[in-house]
Amino acid sequence: MGVKRIYEEYQRPILGLISLIGLVAVWEFTVTYVIEFNPFFFTKPSHIATATKELLLGDRLWRDLAISSRAFLWGFTTAVIVGIPMGAVMGWRTRVEYTLDPFFTALYASPLVALAPLIILIFGVGLTGKAVLVFLLAVFPFIFNTYTGVKSTDQLLINVVRAFGGKERHLYVNVILPSTLPFIVAGARLAIGRGIVGVIVGEFYAASEGIGFAIAHFGDTYRLPEMFVGIIILSIIAVLLTEALRKFELIIAPYRAEMETR
Amino acid sequence: MTGVVNFYRERESHILGIGFIVLFLVVWEIIPLWVSLPRGVSLFFTTPSKIAAKFYQLMAAGTIQEHFYVSAWEFVVGLGLSIAVGLPFGLILGRSRTMDALLDPYVTALNATPRLVWLPLLIIWFGIGIWSKIMIVFLGAVFPLLINTYAGVKNVDRVLINMVRSFGAREWHVMKIVVLPYSVPYIVAGLRLAIGRAVLGVVVGEFFGATKGLGAMMAIAASAFQVDVVFVGVAIFMGISLIFTLTVKKIESNLTRWRPEQVKTF
Amino acid sequence: MVPYIRAQNVNLTFRPKNRDPVTALQGLSLEVGRGEFLSLVGPSGCGKSTFLNVLLGLLRPDQGEIHLDGKKISGPGYERAMVFQEFGLLPWRTVLANVELGMELKGVPASIRRERASELINLVGLTGFEHHYPHELSGGMKQRVGLARALATDPEVLLMDEPFAALDAQTRDLMQAELLQIWDRTKKTVIFVTHSIEEAAYLSDRVVVVTSRPGRAKKLIDIKLPRPRDYEMRLTPEFNDIKATIWNSLKDELISRGIGDGR
Numbered sequence: 199m200g201v202k203r204i205y206e207e208y209q210r211p212i213l214g215l216i217s218l219i220g221l222v223a224v225w226e227f228t229v230t231y232v233i234e235f236n237p238f239f240f241t242k243p244s245h246i247a248t249a250t251k252e253l254l255l256g257d258r259l260w261r262d263l264a265i266s267s268r269a270f271l272w273g274f275t276t277a278v279i280v281g282i283p284m285g286a287v288m289g290w291r292t293r294v295e296y297t298l299d300p301f302f303t304a305l306y307a308s309p310l311v312a313l314a315p316l317i318i319l320i321f322g323v324g325l326t327g328k329a330v331l332v333f334l335l336a337v338f339p340f341i342f343n344t345y346t347g348v349k350s351t352d353q354l355l356i357n358v359v360r361a362f363g364g365k366e367r368h369l370y371v372n373v374i375l376p377s378t379l380p381f382i383v384a385g386a387r388l389a390i391g392r393g394i395v396g397v398i399v400g401e402f403y404a405a406s407e408g409i410g411f412a413i414a415h416f417g418d419t420y421r422l423p424e425m426f427v428g429i430i431i432l433s434i435i436a437v438l439l440t441e442a443l444r445k446f447e448l449i450i451a452p453y454r455a456e457m458e459t460r
Numbered sequence: 461m462t463g464v465v466n467f468y469r470e471r472e473s474h475i476l477g478i479g480f481i482v483l484f485l486v487v488w489e490i491i492p493l494w495v496s497l498p499r500g501v502s503l504f505f506t507t508p509s510k511i512a513a514k515f516y517q518l519m520a521a522g523t524i525q526e527h528f529y530v531s532a533w534e535f536v537v538g539l540g541l542s543i544a545v546g547l548p549f550g551l552i553l554g555r556s557r558t559m560d561a562l563l564d565p566y567v568t569a570l571n572a573t574p575r576l577v578w579l580p581l582l583i584i585w586f587g588i589g590i591w592s593k594i595m596i597v598f599l600g601a602v603f604p605l606l607i608n609t610y611a612g613v614k615n616v617d618r619v620l621i622n623m624v625r626s627f628g629a630r631e632w633h634v635m636k637i638v639v640l641p642y643s644v645p646y647i648v649a650g651l652r653l654a655i656g657r658a659v660l661g662v663v664v665g666e667f668f669g670a671t672k673g674l675g676a677m678m679a680i681a682a683s684a685f686q687v688d689v690v691f692v693g694v695a696i697f698m699g700i701s702l703i704f705t706l707t708v709k710k711i712e713s714n715l716t717r718w719r720p721e722q723v724k725t726f
Numbered sequence: 727m728v729p730y731i732r733a734q735n736v737n738l739t740f741r742p743k744n745r746d747p748v749t750a751l752q753g754l755s756l757e758v759g760r761g762e763f764l765s766l767v768g769p770s771g772c773g774k775s776t777f778l779n780v781l782l783g784l785l786r787p788d789q790g791e792i793h794l795d796g797k798k799i800s801g802p803g804y805e806r807a808m809v810f811q812e813f814g815l816l817p818w819r820t821v822l823a824n825v826e827l828g829m830e831l832k833g834v835p836a837s838i839r840r841e842r843a844s845e846l847i848n849l850v851g852l853t854g855f856e857h858h859y860p861h862e863l864s865g866g867m868k869q870r871v872g873l874a875r876a877l878a879t880d881p882e883v884l885l886m887d888e889p890f891a892a893l894d895a896q897t898r899d900l901m902q903a904e905l906l907q908i909w910d911r912t913k914k915t916v917i918f919v920t921h922s923i924e925e926a927a928y929l930s931d932r933v934v935v936v937t938s939r940p941g942r943a944k945k946l947i948d949i950k951l952p953r954p955r956d957y958e959m960r961l962t963p964e965f966n967d968i969k970a971t972i973w974n975s976l977k978d979e980l981i982s983r984g985i986g987d988g989r
Binding site: 209210212213214216217218238239293296297298299300301304307308309311312313314315316318319320391394395398399402403410413414416417418420422425428429432433436437439440441 | 472473476477478479480481484504557558560561562563564565566568569570572573574576577578579580581583584585656659660663664667668675678679681682683685687690691693694697698701702705
């Protein structure tokens with residue numbers, strides 16, 4: 199009874215864990231005993247584990263991560279500083295909205311990553327080039343989500359605050375900010391994904407350090423276990439960041455929990 | 461005079477929107493006439509008119525068509541594969557709690573991480589030819605489709621399912637009559653995202669170790685400092701993306717006739 | 727004589743994940759005659775709708791069984807059809823296609839389907855709206871579609887789960903009158919779940935008061951009003967007496983549940 203009860207309560211995580219362990223076991227078994235193992239073409243969990251240990255104990259991986267993080271943070275922070283006010287003004291002033299909306303929509307819809315070769319050409323392969331790329335990809339989710347958030351503020355709530363004699367300041371603090379914040383956080387989640395794309399593309403394209411470079415370099419030299427470690431670490435970081443933001447969304451706006459698909 | 465004012469008032473949004481884009485292009489065009497650019501900058505600088513001229517020149521030479529054909533093929537096959545895989549899996553995960561729980565860790569992890577990180581591995585597995593690009597397009601496009609189909613299935617009105625069940629419908633009928641039609645707006649929204657990701661996959665995939673395709677054309681041009689060729693590529697991708705996005709949005713707004721509620725996705 | 731529908735000692739407990747089990751029905755027994763119009767009234771969440779879903783065959787009781795015409799109910803069947811409170815119309819299908827749905831699943835050929843659907847659309851007074859979509863209809867019209875769809879498979883028993891609860895007061899009065907006419911013409915057995923004492927008294931041959939959760943039949947009240955019934959009848963002292971009888975029986979259940987404790 200007790201075991202069954204626990205299983206019913208935590209069915210999802212238990213099944214997820216079983217499935218992960220199962221995959222690792224089947225993978226290891228198949229590659230070891232069933233098919234002929236070619237280390238230049240494939241790898242197996244035990245080799246990845248060894249590589250993980252080596253890389254975590256060495257300092258190269260940490261340096262790569264630090265370098266990529268710096269580029270990411272610079273670009274992302276700039277995107278926040280530029281994107282949120284820009285979106286807010288677009289949402290609040292109709293003329294600004296009319297003027298900028300088609301231009302930004304065209305940019306948001308197009309694969310800006312296509313500019314990567316040019317940006318690297320202009321700003322170089324170092325920190326600046328990557329940060330500019332991150333900014334360019336991450337700024338639009340902030341602009342458009344802030345804009346949508348401000349636009350979709352319930353007119354009724356605005357009228358309520360005005361009817362009770364609220365000043366403009368009250369309007370911003372008590373109505374518009376709370377109803378826009380969830381949109382901004384959702385935008386941040388999108389921006390993280392796009393920002394990571396920026397770093398990776400920049401480092402794949404031309405770099406001599408950074409996690410993206412490391413993955414590409416391990417690939418070029420056929421060190422598959424190390425390459426998998428890089429991919430897995432990047433996945434873990436991405437999952438942690440997006441899940442943290444999702445939790446944060448639930449905390450600041452539990453009533454909107456159902457609104458967005460993942 | 462009032463006629464002009466009224467004309468402006470009625471079309472203000474279009475006039476301002478198009479006006480800004482025109483202004484942007486004009487300013488860009490006349491910058492080199494205004495200020496003399498330093499040597500280092502002028503090397504990277506080009507103007508809309510030069511880009512247009514280059515575009516025409518490359519079209520006339522057939523260069524663009526040649527690269528475009530390769531890129532389009534990668535796009536079509538990759539997107540086709542992702543539809544063929546994403547839809548059924550989305551339906552299955554949406555209807556089966558066990559399958560959902562078993563596959564959730566992979567879907568979450570793969571979806572959160574930019575699929576581009578798999579590119580080096582895909583190049584090892586599929587070579588630097590067309591198939592590694594198709595696979596990166598597939599990986600990028602499959603998750604928006606899968607996840608949106610899943611969301612559509614999960615949101616299906618219980619009353620409708622009970623209703624068809626009350627007429628003795630089996631699982632297959634429930635799928636066909638209720639679940640699938642109900643998910644269509646979600647799937648179309650997913651398709652819009654998937655198209656964007658697929659184009660991204662084509663571009664980036666071709667940046668690395670390819671000789672054919674628009675992305676390769678751009679990468680090669682960039683390393684030769686042919687900035688106007690790079691911009692021709694950017695403009696083509698921009699145009700294609702806009703056409704796709706607007707088309708799918710049009711389809712989406714036609715579906716709102718019976719759409720149960722606003723389907724919100726980015 | 728064996729009754730047409732006989733529910734014996736039906737028990738049903740819901741066991742939702744991560745929450746305490748809820749006993750919805752306990753020892754519910756009930757007999758319904760062929761062609762009878764029977765209403766179930768009871769406090770919110772007393773299990774009336776659950777019972778209807780058991781009758782429909784969508785839920786299986788933990789204990790007890792229900793026989794229909796001597797046969798045990800073990801799943802959905804074409805001799806029963808439900809009219810849902812939320813209408814349950816497919817939004818992407820026209821009125822005609824919605825009415826055809828049950829027949830489609832039953833495997834009725836398309837031409838016969840169309841003909842029969844048109845007849846029923848006529849019966850519920852929606853002629854001219856065959857090619858409209860549900861979102862173009864008012865609430866009352868939507869429920870007419872729901873009624874036509876249920877009648878289309880020609881069931882013996884109509885199960886109606888608060889069918890008029892989502893309608894405004896006047897539409898509701900109108901729909902009640904039309905339901906009575908249709909019932910008179912088609913001679914179906916109707917089991918009708920409602921919150922409204924007035925509605926139950928006006929429509930039914932018998933009213934069953936269901937206890938608050940877990941639900942069981944507390945009291946059977948015969949409505950000895952002549953038929954056909956009309957709206958004026960609701961203004962008579964006899965009608966008020968009937969309402970008072972139902973109310974008195976229901977009152978204790980509402981109090982024991984605590985009024986205001988919605989669901």
